[in-house]
Amino acid sequence: MNKIYFVSTPIGNLKDITFRAIETLEGSDIIAAEDPKKSSILLNHYNIKKKVIKYNEGNKEKAVKKIIDLVRKGKTLSYISEAGSPSISDPGYLLVRKALKYKMKVIPIPGPTAxxxxxxxxxxxxxxxxxxxxxxxxxxxxxxxxxxxxxxxxxxxxxxxxxxxxxxxxxxxxxxxxxxxxxxxxxxxxxxxxxxxxxxxxxxxxxxxxxxxxxxxxDKSRINCNSIETNELIEKGRKLLNDYSISETSKILSKLYAFKRRKIYDLLHKFLKN
CATH class of the missing domain: 3.30.950.10 (Tetrapyrrole methylase, C-terminal domain)
Known part of the structure; x- marks a missing residue:
C-alpha cells in the first residue's frame, strides 16, 4: 500500500525532534514542506539530503496532485509543516483527504506543537x-x-x-x-x-x-454571571448589535450571563423601539 508520512518537527529548539521522525525523513525519497527554506535549517542540521518540494496554502491545489502522483508511482514521501505538527493551521488536511481517496495509508509521526x-x-x-x-x-x-x-x-x-x-x-x-x-x-x-x-x-x-x-x-470566565444589571446587559447588547442580529446578540449574551435568551431578546427589542 502507498504511504504518506506526516512528520512532526520542532517548534523552535532543533533538539525537540524524535528519533522516529529523523528516521522517517531519512527514509523518504521526497519531503513536501510548507516552507522549504525554513525546513532546510532542520534538514541540514541533521544532514538529511532529500529532494524537497513546496506544499502550502498558496499552491495546495496544484501541489497535492503532484504529491499524490509521486506516491502512486512508488515514491516514499513525508510532509512537514513550517514548525510543529502537520495539519494544525496548515493545509495538511487536504493532503490527508486526497491520500485517503486514493486508498493510501496516512501515517502520523507525533511530536511537538505550540x-x-x-x-x-x-x-x-x-x-x-x-x-x-x-x-x-x-x-x-x-x-x-x-x-x-x-x-x-x-x-x-x-x-x-x-x-x-x-x-x-x-x-x-x-x-x-x-x-x-x-x-x-x-x-x-x-x-x-x-x-x-x-x-x-x-x-x-x-x-x-x-x-x-x-x-x-x-482562561474561561470567572465572573458571577447573575450579578449583571439589566442596564449593563442592554449596554453590552447595544454594542453587539452593531455587528450581529438581535437574535444572534441574544444568544451570545444568554451564554455569557446565564439569562434566558427570550428575556434578553425582549429587552433588546424594547430598547430598539425606543
Missing part, C-alpha cells in the same frame, strides 16, 4: 479547551473573533503574529478584560518568555517586546 507546549506551563486546567487557530487579519474580524471567544466557558488557545499583537491587546482589554491570560512568546527558543496574569497587570510588560511568535491561552 498548543500543548503552552498549555503544559500555563497553570490553567486543560482537560477541556478550544483551539481557534490564528487571529484574523482585519480589525473588524478580530473584534467579532474576541466576542465569540467571550461566549465560550472553556480555555481558548490562539496564535497571534507580532504585527497584530498590539491590536489584539487593545481589543482584548476592551472585550475580555476579566479573563486571565497566558502569553507564551518564542516557545522553546533562546528568548522564550511566558507571561501570566490579567491584562491590566501585564499589558505594559508585554508591550515592550513584541517580537517573535505568540501562543496565547485565554
Amino acid at each position: 498548543i500543548t507546549t503552552a498549555l503544559m506551563v500555563s497553570g490553567i486546567p486543560s482537560n477541556q479547551f478550544i483551539f481557534m487557530g490564528f487571529l484574523p487579519k482585519k480589525n473588524s474580524s478580530i473584534e467579532k473573533f474576541l466576542y465569540t471567544i467571550k461566549t465560550y466557558n472553556l480555555p481558548v488557545v490562539i496564535y497571534v503574529s507580532p504585527h497584530k499583537f498590539s491590536t489584539f491587546l487593545n481589543m482584548y482589554e476592551k472585550i475580555l478584560n476579566n479573563r486571565y491570560l497566558v502569553i507564551a512568546r518564542e516557545l522553546t527558543k533562546k528568548y522564550e518568555e511566558i507571561t501570566r496574569g490579567f491584562i491590566d497587570d501585564i499589558k505594559n510588560k508585554v508591550e515592550k517586546n513584541i517580537k517573535g511568535e505568540f501562543t496565547l491561552i485565554i
